[in-house]
Each structure stands twice: as C-alpha cells, then as structure tokens.
Amino acid sequence: MIEDRFDAIVVGAGMAGNAAALTMAKRGMKVLQLERGEYSGSKNVQGAILYADMLEKLIPDFREDAPLERHLVEQRFWMMDDRSHVGLHYCSDEFNEQRPNRYTIIRAQFDRWFSSKVREAGATVLCETTVTGLARDANGKVVGVHTDRGDGEVHADIVVLAEGVNGLLGTRAGLRERPKPDKVALAVKEMHFLPRETIEARFNLEGDEGVVIEAAGTISRGMTGMGFIYANKECISLGIGCLVADFQRTGETPYGLLDGFKRHPSVARLIKGSEVKEYSAHLIPEGGYKAIPQLYGEGWIVVGDAAQLNNAIHREGSNLAMTSGRIAAEAIAQVRSRRAPMSAENLALYKKMLDDSFVIKDLKKYKDMPRLMHTNSQNFFVTYPQLVSRAMQNFVRVDGTPRTEKEKVTLKSFVNARSWIGLFGDAVRFARAWR
Amino acid sequence: MSVDPSMRIEDKLYYNRYLVDVGRPHIKVRAHTEPSPQLLALLKACPARCYELNDKGKVEITVDGCIECGTCRVIGEPTGDIEWSYPRGGYGVLFKFG
Ligand SMILES: Cc1cc2nc3c(=O)[nH]c(=O)nc-3n(C[C@H](O)[C@H](O)[C@H](O)COP(=O)(O)OP(=O)(O)OC[C@H]3O[C@@H](n4cnc5c(N)ncnc54)[C@H](O)[C@@H]3O)c2cc1C
Ligand code: SF4
Numbered sequence: 411m412i413e414d415r416f417d418a419i420v421v422g423a424g425m426a427g428n429a430a431a432l433t434m435a436k437r438g439m440k441v442l443q444l445e446r447g448e449y450s451g452s453k454n455v456q457g458a459i460l461y462a463d464m465l466e467k468l469i470p471d472f473r474e475d476a477p478l479e480r481h482l483v484e485q486r487f488w489m490m491d492d493r494s495h496v497g498l499h500y501c502s503d504e505f506n507e508q509r510p511n512r513y514t515i516i517r518a519q520f521d522r523w524f525s526s527k528v529r530e531a532g533a534t535v536l537c538e539t540t541v542t543g544l545a546r547d548a549n550g551k552v553v554g555v556h557t558d559r560g561d562g563e564v565h566a567d568i569v570v571l572a573e574g575v576n577g578l579l580g581t582r583a584g585l586r587e588r589p590k591p592d593k594v595a596l597a598v599k600e601m602h603f604l605p606r607e608t609i610e611a612r613f614n615l616e617g618d619e620g621v622v623i624e625a626a627g628t629i630s631r632g633m634t635g636m637g638f639i640y641a642n643k644e645c646i647s648l649g650i651g652c653l654v655a656d657f658q659r660t661g662e663t664p665y666g667l668l669d670g671f672k673r674h675p676s677v678a679r680l681i682k683g684s685e686v687k688e689y690s691a692h693l694i695p696e697g698g699y700k701a702i703p704q705l706y707g708e709g710w711i712v713v714g715d716a717a718q719l720n721n722a723i724h725r726e727g728s729n730l731a732m733t734s735g736r737i738a739a740e741a742i743a744q745v746r747s748r749r750a751p752m753s754a755e756n757l758a759l760y761k762k763m764l765d766d767s768f769v770i771k772d773l774k775k776y777k778d779m780p781r782l783m784h785t786n787s788q789n790f791f792v793t794y795p796q797l798v799s800r801a802m803q804n805f806v807r808v809d810g811t812p813r814t815e816k817e818k819v820t821l822k823s824f825v826n827a828r829s830w831i832g833l834f835g836d837a838v839r840f841a842r843a844w845r
Numbered sequence: 846m847s848v849d850p851s852m853r854i855e856d857k858l859y860y861n862r863y864l865v866d867v868g869r870p871h872i873k874v875r876a877h878t879e880p881s882p883q884l885l886a887l888l889k890a891c892p893a894r895c896y897e898l899n900d901k902g903k904v905e906i907t908v909d910g911c912i913e914c915g916t917c918r919v920i921g922e923p924t925g926d927i928e929w930s931y932p933r934g935g936y937g938v939l940f941k942f943g
Pocket of ligand 1: 458539577714
C-alpha cells in the first residue's frame with residue numbers, strides 16, 4: 411500500500427515533525443510522515459502559547475488561516491500562598507500590533523491545520539500508524555522503519571525522529587536514554603468553557619486580546635512546578651505540572667494538585683460556572699542543556715522534545731521544536747544537494763547549525779537552572795511565596811501599627827525562615843544560574 | 846486544599862474520547878509477589894488512576910482511561926515492573942483540544 415522507498419521518513423506529526431516534513435517537501439524531497447494519532451494533534455497536549463516568529467519562518471502568511479485563539483497583550487506572574495497571590499502584570503498596547511508576536515492556540519486544532527500545510531507541500535502523511543521500530547542494515551545504519559500496519563519495512567535515506575518527549579523508538583534503539591524522573595515534569599490540564607463575554611470581562615480584555623498567567627508557590631506543595639491559566643476565545647486552558655521525581659517522592663496526586671489549584675480563591679473566580687470538556691496530561695522535558703542527547707547518527711536525526719530541546723524556564727518548547735525540525739530539514743537538504751550520503755559525519759551539519767541558533771544558545775544560558783530549582787524546591791516554591799505574601803499583607807493592611815515596626819517584622823520573617831546566609835546563598839545561586 | 850478529590854477522577858476521564866483496543870492493553874504489569882516501591886508510586890502518580898491495588902495486595906492496571914502521558918513508563922520501566930508501548934495506530938485517547 412505505501413511505496414517502500416522515500417527520501418525521508420518523519421516519525422511524528424507534532425510541532426517538530428510538521429516543521430521538518432514541510433521544509434523537506436517544499437524543497438522537492440519525497441517525504442513520508444507517520445503519525446500514530448487519528449489526525450495530527452489528536453495525541454498532543456500543550457498550554458498553549460504559540461510564538462509567531464518561528465512559525466513565520468515556515469509559513470509566512472499563517473495568520474490568514476491558522477486557527478489562532480487570542481493574541482497576547484498581557485502576561486501575569488503570580489506568586490501564590492494558600493489564600494493570596496502577589497502578582498506582576500505586564501500589559502502593553504504595543505502588542506496590539508499588525509503582526510502580533512504571541513498567540514494562544516488549541517493544540518489539537520492547530521496541529522491539524524499545520525498538517526494540512528504539510529500535505530499541500532506534497533508530503534505523504536499517514537495517520538493512525540504507529541512506528542514500532544527502526545530498520546537497520548548490516549552495519550547498523552538506520553535505513554527505514556517498521557510500522558504496525560504490517561507492511562514490512564519502509565525505506566528512506568534518512569529517518570527524522572520527531573516522536574516527542576516520551577519517544578520509544580530512539581530509546582529502544584539505544585540512540586538516547588529514556589527520560590529520567592528528575593528530568594521530566596508531568597503536567598495535567600483541563601479545558602474550561604465559558605461564554606466569550608465572560609472571559610473578556612474576567613480577564614479585562616477587548617476583542618481578540620489575550621492574557622496568560624504563570625503561577626508558582628504553595629500550589630505545588632513544595633515540589634518543583636508551576637501552574638498556568640491561558641485565556642482562549644471561548645475557553646480557558648488551566649493546568650499544573652511538577653517533576654515526576656517529586657510526584658514519586660511525595661505521593662501527591664496530579665489531579666489532587668490540579669483541583670487544589672482550581673480551588674485557590676484567586677483561580678476559582680476566573681473559572682466559576684465553567685463547563686469542563688477535556689482532561690489531559692503530558693510530560694515536559696526539564697533537563698535543559700545538560701540533558702540533550704546525541705542529535706544525529708548514521709541515517710537518523712532527532713528533533714524537538716525527543717531531543718530534550720525545551721526551555722522550561724521560559725515555557726518555550728514548540729518554538730524550539732519547530733526550529734529544530736526546520737534546521738534538521740535544511741541540513742538534510744544540503745547534504746542531499748551535494749549527493750552525499752546521510753552519514754553521521756555529514757549530518758553533523760545539523761548540530762553546527764543548531765548551535766548557531768537561539769535554540770542551543772538559550773538552553774546553554776540556563777544550563778544550571780534545573781538543578782538549582784530542583785535542589786531548592788522547598789525555598790522557591792513554599793518559603794519565599796509565603797514570605798512575600800506576608801510581607802505584602804503587612805505592607806497593605808492598615809491596622810494602627812507604626813510602619814517602621816511593620817518593616818522590622820517583615821525583615822525578621824525572612825531572616826528567621828532562611829537566615830542571612832541562606833538568603834544570600836540563594837540569591838547568588840540564582841544569579842549564577844540565570845547568567 | 847485538603848479535600849481528597851481522587852474520587853472524581855472517573856468523572857474527569859468521562860470528558861475524554863477514547864477508542865479502546867479491546868483485548869490488547871498497551872501497558873502490562875509484570876507478575877509480582879510484593880509490589881516494588883516504584884509500582885506502589887504509580888497508584889498515586891498516574892493522572893488517570895489506571896493503577897489499583899487488588900484484594901491480593903498486588904498492583905493491577907486497567908488501561909481504558911490511559912491518557913498516554915508516559916509517567917508510569919518513566920517510573921516503572923527501568924525496574925522492569927511494567928512493559929510500556931503506545932496503543933496501535935488510531936486507538937487510545939483522542940484529544941479534541943489537547
Ligand atoms: C502542558 C504543556 C504546556 C506547554 N506549553 C507550551 C507553551 O505554551 N508554548 C510552547 O512553545 N511550548 C509549550 N509546551 C511544550 C510543547 O508542547 C512541546 O515542546 C512541543 O509539543 C514539542 O513538539 P514535538 O514535535 O517535539 O513533540 P510532540 O508535539 O509531542 O509530537 C510528537 C508526535 O509524535 C507522535 N508519535 C510519537 N511516537 C510515535 C510513533 N512511534 N509512531 C508514530 N507517531 C508517533 C505523537 O503522536 C505526536 O503527534 C507545553 C507542553 C505541555 C505538556
Ligand atoms: S501512561 Fe500515564 S495515564 Fe497511562 S497508565 Fe501510564 S501514567 Fe497512567
């Protein structure tokens with residue numbers, strides 16, 4: 411049924427796979443893309459913020475027909491204790507620009523659209539097909555894949571592994587390690603539907619303007635993790651994620667955490683009266699720069715989350731996935747145009763091009779953050795949020811206590827909880843990791 | 846924040862669409878006499894509560910509500926406690942929103 415020889419096979423039709431397949435097909439290559447879901451997107455979960463620049467490089471006029479929800483004019487950060495939050499809001503009318511910079515999207519719908527562009531560019535896209543193994547020749551070179559369609563092997567010069575964070579193929583074939591519990595977060599998410607006007611009133615928005623809230627604090631119950639609330643047109647995406655190792659250590663349940671987040675008074679008022687239509691969960695790579703595996707080899711290349719190319723500090727993943735997919739495809743096309751074989755030596759070009767891009771530069775910048783967050787989770791996710799909240803309460807509440815006394819109390823609470831040395835040490839560690 | 850909401854997980858899964866591959870579970874628990882700490886952790890860590898303790902004190906899985914997150918794979922595969930695969934193409938959870 412499927413022809414058995416292609417220039418390239420792409421495993422997965424998520425952000426990275428679609429970018430790779432589109433780029434290669436546009437360059438005239440004969441591409442087969444395989445996706446296990448009923449359609450591209452039916453297995454994928456995201457927040458989701460879409461970064462326009464990285465998509466524009468693939469589909470310049472995407473704004474014309476992509477299923478976009480709201481363009482973001484505001485970003486809020488919340489530091490939460492049990493009953494309050496201290497917030498930082500950044501809102502700018504400059505984001506109401508001709509070509510907005512960031513949008514909220516609904517992943518299942520967006521991926522379906524993205525996939526239609528891949529088909530239009532001429533790639534063969536087969537959904538409902540799980541790739542079960544890599545085919546290799548006698549020298550161990552990857553020469554194709556096996557699928558659960560039972561058609562035997564399908565061959566190609568190169569296999570692009572865009573199978574996402576929980577990629578089975580690459581790990582089973584020994585090309586990289588299985589993700590470890592302290593290198594991946596589990597996020598759980600719900601979709602809350604409300605009338606458009608209600609969402610706009612509650613988030614203070616006009617028309618298609620959007621806002622996202624990132625939240626940290628006692629909501630993660632001492633674990634390394636964050637919550638998010640994103641406004642879409644007629645629904646709110648709401649979720650929370652923590653390191654798998656932390657779930658394992660604490661015995662907290664993911665749905666218990668999500669329900670706690672939803673019941674927090676600052677959150678409850680935003681979703682009051684909503685109808686929930688979906689409950690989902692997904693892993694997020696959190697290992698950062700130090701967890702990036704070997705990126706290419708004889709006849710194969712790995713892109714996106716499967717290669718841990720995810721910036722957990724900035725909540726960026728799909729843009730790194732799209733960019734790595736595009737760059738991999740460009741590298742492959744260059745090797746091909748020289749009529750050179752898809753050997754590890756030639757594919758090293760991919761790594762070189764990726765190193766020069768924002769993908770690796772950003773991940774390198776934050777290479778020490780994951781460890782810092784994980785070893786100090788109690789301070790960053792419980793102690794500081796509580797202290798800051800108490801300090802704010804002390805600052806705001808008017809109760810007849812002289813101001814100088816109030817400030818002394820605030821300062822003392824910080825020092826008592828963490829000691830001068832502790833506070834100083836955290837500040838230095840944070841600054842170093844951030845640099 | 847103290848009410849245990851775990852009773853409602855079945856209701857949550859009810860929102861989702863699934864195409865169950867009857868008789869072909871994609872995840873299996875290895876036979877055991879005593880559950881390992883990793884297996885016991887799955888009772889809590891699985892976001893769909895697919896893992897349960899049976900009346901013989903052993904950990905069992907029902908994959909029907911699985912949302913294919915991979916958490917149990919990350920915890921339970923290295924110790925050999927479980928065998929993990931993706932469902933056959935087209936089967937399993939089908940997200941409308943994701
Ligand atoms: C809750 C959450 C919120 C997030 N929020 C954001 C955000 O706001 N902004 C952002 O930029 N990023 C965000 N991310 C990260 C982002 O989702 C990922 O970085 C991105 O999806 C990675 O793309 P990918 O193509 O590498 O993998 P995926 O999108 O996961 O795609 C992998 C694809 O491969 C398919 N597949 C896997 N194995 C096989 C197989 N054997 N055979 C056939 N098909 C297979 C899967 O079905 C899937 O379609 C978030 C992630 C989560 C979980
Ligand atoms: S993959 Fe996720 S949802 Fe499915 S059984 Fe494992 S932990 Fe539960």
